[in-house]
Amino acid sequence: MKLDGATALVTGTNRGIGHHFAVELLRRGAKVYATARRPELVNVPGAEVVRLDITDQSSVDAIAALAGDVDLLINNAADTAGGNLVTGDMDGIRSTLDSNYYGTLAMIRAFAPILARNGGGAILNVLSAVAWTPVEGNTAYAAAKSAQWGLTNGVRIELADQGTQVSALVPGLIGTQTLFDFAERHGIEFADGAVMDPADLVRLALDGLEAGEIEILDAMAVEAKASLAGPPRAFAL
Ligand SMILES: NC(=O)c1ccc[n+]([C@@H]2O[C@H](COP(=O)([O-])OP(=O)(O)OC[C@H]3O[C@@H](n4cnc5c(N)ncnc54)[C@H](OP(=O)(O)O)[C@@H]3O)[C@@H](O)[C@H]2O)c1
Numbered sequence: 001m002k003l004d005g006a007t008a009l010v011t012g013t014n015r016g017i018g019h020h021f022a023v024e025l026l027r028r029g030a031k032v033y034a035t036a037r038r039p040e041l042v043n044v045p046g047a048e049v050v051r052l053d054i055t056d057q058s059s060v061d062a063i064a065a066l067a068g069d070v071d072l073l074i075n076n077a078a079d080t081a082g083g084n085l086v087t088g089d090m091d092g093i094r095s096t097l098d099s100n101y102y103g104t105l106a107m108i109r110a111f112a113p114i115l116a117r118n119g120g121g122a123i124l125n126v127l128s129a130v131a132w133t134p135v136e137g138n139t140a141y142a143a144a145k146s147a148q149w150g151l152t153n154g155v156r157i158e159l160a161d162q163g164t165q166v167s168a169l170v171p172g173l174i175g176t177q178t179l180f181d182f183a184e185r186h187g188i189e190f191a192d193g194a195v196m197d198p199a200d201l202v203r204l205a206l207d208g209l210e211a212g213e214i215e216i217l218d219a220m221a222v223e224a225k226a227s228l229a230g231p232p233r234a235f236a237l
Pocket residue numbers: 011012013014015016017018036037038052053054055075076077078079080099103126127128129170171172173174175176177178179
């Protein structure tokens with residue numbers, strides 16, 4: 001998909017990877033709807049900033065009514081906390097599944113007809129290597145990302161006839177405050193070079209999208225996916 005002249009909508013742009021997506025899309029010549037639950041925290045000059053909670057159907061309906069010119073949907077927003085499946089708080093587990101799976105799905109269902117009207121376009125779902133290799137301390141998030149991977153593969157088949165490219169971005173460790181806070185809570189020290197800069201990830205993602213790739217993986221995700229051929233294993237941090 002060509003980004004120069006495209007109209008993109010990015011979820012969760014008030015911080016982290018979503019912010020970098022909005023900035024880089026503008027730099028590449030796209031019009032950008034930069035959305036967030038708290039739009040007052042979005043700092044992306046040149047973007048159209050709109051409030052959006054992906055787990056609130058009325059909020060999703062409102063943005064779909066407003067942004068009828070979108071031909072690229074980037075589902076980045078997610079609750080990444082989750083905790084562990086057996087001992088974690090059930091509300092946290094549900095909230096993680098709600099945003100990663102149902103929130104992403106609600107956005108896709110709302111925008112599929114819009115993308116069709118606008119020539120097919122593309123959807124990019126931001127997954128995680130933990131979809132393939134769960135991490136101790138946050139297995140609920142890993143399970144939600146696995147569900148989101150299945151969702152992405154299903155939607156790709158369903159939207160093929162309308163010409164919508166459905167791609168997955170699968171990152172490993174990306175240097176956002178959320179990752180560093182998780183590491184601090186769990187006493188994790190990352191090896192040199194293990195953590196990728198979010199701006200580099202976004203360039204990788206958008207280059208892949210423009211090249212028509214349906215799965216865009218960083219080095220850690222390549223290793224995680226290869227491991228699926230063997231017995232299940234955990235993410236080594
Ligand atoms: N950082 C990593 O190492 C890493 C690795 C692999 C994959 N990922 C994935 O990359 C994406 C972004 O991660 P990140 O590290 O940038 O996370 P982040 O800094 O924690 O940002 C998450 C964003 O999602 C928003 N959000 C959460 N729930 C939402 C909802 N219901 N509606 C709308 N927005 C919502 C947050 O808004 P609020 O500020 O309002 O909470 C925030 O803007 C996620 O899908 C994550 O799973 C990250």
